[in-house]
Amino acid sequence: MHVPCHATTFDHSVKQILKIMAFLRFIFLLVLLNTSITYCQENHTPHIWKGPLVITYKENNEHQCFDEDLQLHCTSWRFAVEANNLGPWKTIPKECHHHVKDYILGKGYKFDIERVSKEAGAFAASHELSADGRDIWVFDVDETLLSNLPLYYEHSFGLEHLDSRDFYKWVEKGTAPAIQASLELYQEVFKLGYRIFLLTGRNNKHRDITIENLVCAGFHHWEKLIMRNPEDRAKLATIFKSEKRNEMVEEGYRIVGNSGDQWSDLFGSSMSIRSFKLPNPIYYIP
């Protein structure tokens, strides 16, 4: 869509723009909250949701103005993340904190996620399924089906490293909302006749709450939910997930599609025919 525009487009003051951004963030969080609650009510599993998702937005106006070189530098960093050009990284570059926050809470992240789902859906529909019912679609869980943004919001969107205890404390709440566009893709590939395998790096100790959270967020009908057992704990995600995909192939399944927010979800052995990389500029899993 190309909307003709005018010179006055540039005439907003920084203050006005900040106000609009704050409003957009508020709307985003409201949608997140509504989406989550709606799924709970639809599925009649009120015991899962421990209460409304409350996020207090702390406005911080420092350095929110536009610096072209900084924006390009941070966009370039995000591109490098998404194209798998970076080596292992622990935290986002300090100078890109506001850029990443604005990307996540603004329209950029939403646009990118919706595009991935749209492309994946088009491919899923165009691919001719075999009659034997052995065509599968693999989904990762965190930042692919479920969003942990409420947690990362509290941890500066990747500026500080999150340790696994804090992550699992959050997991045990079972309140991670669905990523809307991924839920739609999930339902679409299921309807098309793919079998769905969930392959997550989450520890199997948190199996029950993970299932509850997934169901509560609207995900049903998966064939298998594969999680890390004690013997997998020391393995890199690429190795663990490759091994599990190898097993699927050995069992006679054909991995047609694979959706994940990390390259370690997608690369390795027994790769899918097409893989779909959801954006994630907050954390990196090797």
Place this chain on the structure above:
Amino acid sequence: MHVPCHATTFDHSVKQILKIMAFLRFIFLLVLLNTSITYCQENHTPHIWKGPLVITYKENNEHQCFDEDLQLHCTSWRFAVEANNLGPWKTIPKECHHHVKDYILGKGYKFDIERVSKEAGAFAASHELSADGRDIWVFDVDETLLSNLPLYYEHSFGLEHLDSRDFYKWVEKGTAPAIQASLELYQEVFKLGYRIFLLTGRNNKHRDITIENLVCAGFHHWEKLIMRNPEDRAKLATIFKSEKRNEMVEEGYRIVGNSGDQWSDLFGSSMSIRSFKLPNPIYYIP
């Protein structure tokens, strides 16, 4: 680098910004021209360069103003290209023509290319080379070592599909300039002790001019230049390049790094330990 900035940053009129962009483009083309000529003179191969690289910049001001949703839509499209989320595409989306042109001729493309080279160089230096001299780095040629931007400038930066006859007419000029950041990476990996393999989809009929162009642009000391022979012509690039990488591995080489602007340069069998995807929002090769 985080430069403190002020509300006045937004107070440029569209006219002023267009002037700055036109100036940046002029500088870019001047640098391109100078770089190309410099290499020719350094290598004393004046017969290769058929004359100065003349590009007339045709300014077109329509629709050059800022439309946030359109920018996000086109940035999202570029992300999908770079993350390998798109299926085969022939031309760039019509509405993203100005976005792609501004990205290529502005600082974005330059920033992204420099980052890829920097990351690749850091990895190349950190990787411990084996004593047997069998560690190699694979480079693609077009839009990886050599830039065909002068050609794509004349063909609307991917808005119109370029047929192979027009491409090879350009190739036969032998005037494609080096991509500066890639030349630096190339020289760095060579100095580190990697053997360099060039693996290009170019037809072997154009071998002599390709060698002349590469040498003229500053690329020397490669181990092998692998091009498409008649029997490879119908193969997808992914297949052709995988077969050639398989041969390298069978010959006892270890593919440590692989640099290319297309996922078909990087994906497939006998993949490198780390691959580096240079940006290319202009064309797609399956």
